[in-house]
Amino acid sequence: MSSEEHTETGEAPPATAAQKPTTLALSPIDAAAKGEDDPFDSSQSLFSTRKPRNAAAGVSSGLKSVAKGVGMAAVGLVAAPVIGAKENGTKGFIAGLGAGLVGAVALPVYGVVLGAVQVTRGVLNTPEAVSERGRGKVWDEDTRTWVSYDLNEEAREILAMTEEEWCKQHGINADGSAGGSGEGRRGAVKETELYDALGVESDASSSAIRKAYFKLAKELHPDKNIDDPNAHARFQAVGEAYQVLSNDELRAKYDASGKSALDASSLVDPMQFFAMLFGSEPFEYLVGELRLATMFSAGGEGAANEQFMAYKQKRREILCALTLKGLLAQFCCGDEDEFEAEMHAHGKRLHEAPVGPALVWTCGYIYENKGLQALGGLDAIGSNARQTMHTAAANMRVAGAAINTYRAYRKDVNQAKKEEKEKDDKAKEKTKEKEKTKEKEKAGTESKEGNVKEASKGAESSGAAEGGSSTTEPPSFVGKVVLISGLKGRPELNGRAGMAGSLDEETGRYMVRLADGECVKVRTANLHLAEKEATSESAGASPGAAEHEANKQAEDEGMAGQPSEDTMNLMIEAMWRVSMLDIESTLRHACNKVLSDQSVDKSLRKNRARGLVVMGRVFQTYGSADALKEINFASHMRQAGERFAERVAAQSTAEREAEYGDNYGREPARSY
Structure with missing residues (x-):
């Protein structure tokens, strides 16, 4: 099998001694080792000083430097005095203002000078760019040089080892985390x-x-x-x-x-949870494992090793490029009608996935534009302009989602603070009411005891004088919790509580059963309602009211600090928007690898470009640009929940049918 046949079937041809060594782009790991910029993070420095490819790249780099200088000056002019005032008061404000003014002058000047240098470097590099492109070389963003790129050679280099082997060779944990696995929990x-x-x-x-x-x-x-x-x-x-x-x-x-x-x-x-975190599974063969998923599997963004993340992204782009090359092989072999029919089958299947219309349209848009740009001509110029506007709009959507999420979060925080304050105010009000109630009950009890004593004395004197009994009816304590006080014969019972039973009318004493089971007879004058009984009686509270209130309070405290449903939907949208940028960037790099592959001749690369255009236009018929703007994440999650409920119900029915067999669903026999 020839090298070209291997290429169009998606296989990497075996290397032979007769093959001429091909100059390869440095991997991100090797670039980092040589002290060069990480190609997956083009914003490591505040100003762009990397070698521009040509005049256009020089102008772009220069404009960015000027914009950064002006922006940093404006921020410093406002922020420096504020920070200084917080740290050192008036003196700090004056010092910060001075530093801000210096920066407001120096930073724009530095940006303009650096921008002019970058433009000049770009102009000087243009002849080299024209010459190297004519020789079929491509610009390597890693090394900032022109190289002859071979997709199969890079695939052999990167995919020769498994991820576990690569991690072991580079002294990184097998999960890609920067440190140890962390201390787990202890205890049973x-x-x-x-x-x-x-x-x-x-x-x-x-x-x-x-x-x-x-x-x-x-x-x-x-x-x-x-x-x-x-x-x-x-x-x-x-x-x-x-x-x-x-x-x-x-x-x-x-x-x-x-x-x-x-x-x-x-x-x-x-x-739904899996799709939310890792993107739609049906698209993985085209877009690879999302960066969000890689960070998640490595234990979160803070734990992910930068070197490992760069390696994973490089591996992901190569795998996507090989898949794309395999899909385009049918078109390059001349089966254009069959290829288009196959792409319709792919598009229809991808359209049915969660948020499928938006994702399939995005893939198609990138494919078409990269194909047109590779073919050149007026279509390439228009494609470049559309791509620039599309990328700007995507970045704006990400920024908008992030701002909306932050606003919703601040709203939740303010609402939580407001509810907490209202809760505290109510608690204070209840405390005051209880204190007032206690004071009133105490005053009423003392007054009642005095009246009872006077009435008892009057009744006794009247009975002694007339030989009769008291006509004043004492208060009824039957069935209530009472406290004993004022006993002289058995002072150890004072302060103890018990349940009042029947009243002995002849002696005017209640039978009180104490907590330890002892029963004593106590005169009405030495009894009064217990505080708990009095409070319940005065408030008219039901026996379970306190328990219900405690449960409600615990439930409220459990919900405190939780983001609202709207905030959660916005957070999911923001993550999805960021993942869309990740997908677009990966697809562009994969297309560049396929279209710049020097292991095949120029005519075959042109056929790949034409196939990409066909593939992209077919995919776009199964979605629309509006789908990117009109996704209702609340509705999407609600529908997913409904589908899940239906699946659970169907599964439960199937399990019961399996358990009861033919008897499931029949009316049970009844006895009369």
Whole structure:
């Protein structure tokens, strides 16, 4: 098989001794080792000083330097005095103002000078650019030089090792994290079902849990296990386990009390959860593993190693380029009609995915424009202009989503503060009311005791004088909790509480049962209602009112600090917008590799470009540019939840039918 045949079937041809060594672009890792800029982070320095490719690149770099100088000067002029005032008061304000004025003059001048230098460098490099392009070379963004690029050679270099082997060779953890796996939790847990679902120990760190979930979710995804009827159930179990164990509060509840302490209704659809974090699964063969997913699997952005992230992105672009080359092979072989029909089949399937219309249109737009730019002519000029406007609009959408998310977050914070203040005010008001009630009850009790004593004395004297009994009826304590006071014969009973029973009318004494079971007879004058009984009686509270209020308060406290549904939707939208930029950048780099591949001749590269245009235009018929602007994430999540509820209901019915067989659903026999 020839090198060209290998190329168009997506295989990398074997290297031979007769092959002329091809100059390859330095990998991001090698570039970093040589102290050069990381190609995946073009904003490492404040001003652009990298070698411009030609005059156009020099002008672009110069304008950026001027804009940065003016912008930094404006920010410094405002921020420096404010920071100085906070640190040193009036003196700090004056010093900051002086520094801001100096920067306001120096930074724009520096930006203009540096911009002029970049423009000059670009003009001087233009003849070289024209010459090298004529020889078929391409500009390498990593090394800032013209090279002969070979896709198959780069694929052999980067894909020769697995990710685990590469990490081991470069002294990086196998999960791509910068440090150790982190200290896990210690101590016994009530049950380990959720830990077992992820295949981790109960003391596993957050990073280990994230990595385990990411790996299992991809392996068990129902789209990859169509013939396995249990795939959805296992995928759901893994998703629910992660949602609990990745949340510190829920994990603590689970460790202490098991699954019974969790509210299953609060767990979202794992299918939706996975798609939200990693993008739509059906597109992965075209766009690769999203950067968000890579950071997630490595334990979060802070834990991800920059060198590992650069390697992963390079590997991702090569895999996407090889896939794209394989798809275009049919067109390059002359089967144009069959190729177009195949692309319609791809587009139709991708359209059905979550947010599919927006994603499939974006892929098609990038493919068409990269193909037109490679073919040259007036179409290339128009394509470049459209691409610039599209990228600017995409960046504006990202900025808008970020601003809206921040505003919603601040609104939630302010609302939480307002509710907290209202709660505190109500608590203070209740405290005051209770204190007033206690004072009134105390005064009423003392007055009542005095009246009872006077009445008792009067009754006794009247009875002694007339030989009769008292006609004043004492207050009724029957069935109530009372406190004993004023006893002289048994002072140890003073202050003790008991339940008042029947009244002995002859002696005027109540039978009081104490907490220890002892029963004593106490005169009415030595009894008064207990505080708790009096409070309930005066407030008219039901026996379960206090418990209900406590439960409500606990529920309110649990919801405190949680973002609202609107804020969550905006956060998801912002993450999705950022992922769209990531997808577009990756697709552009993959297209560049396919269209600049020097392992095939120029005519074949032209055919690839024409095939890209056809592929892009077909994909765009299954979506629209408006789909990028009109995605209703609240509605999308709600529909996903409804679909999930239907699946759960259908699954439950199927399980019951399997358990009861033909008897399921029949009317049970009744006895009369």
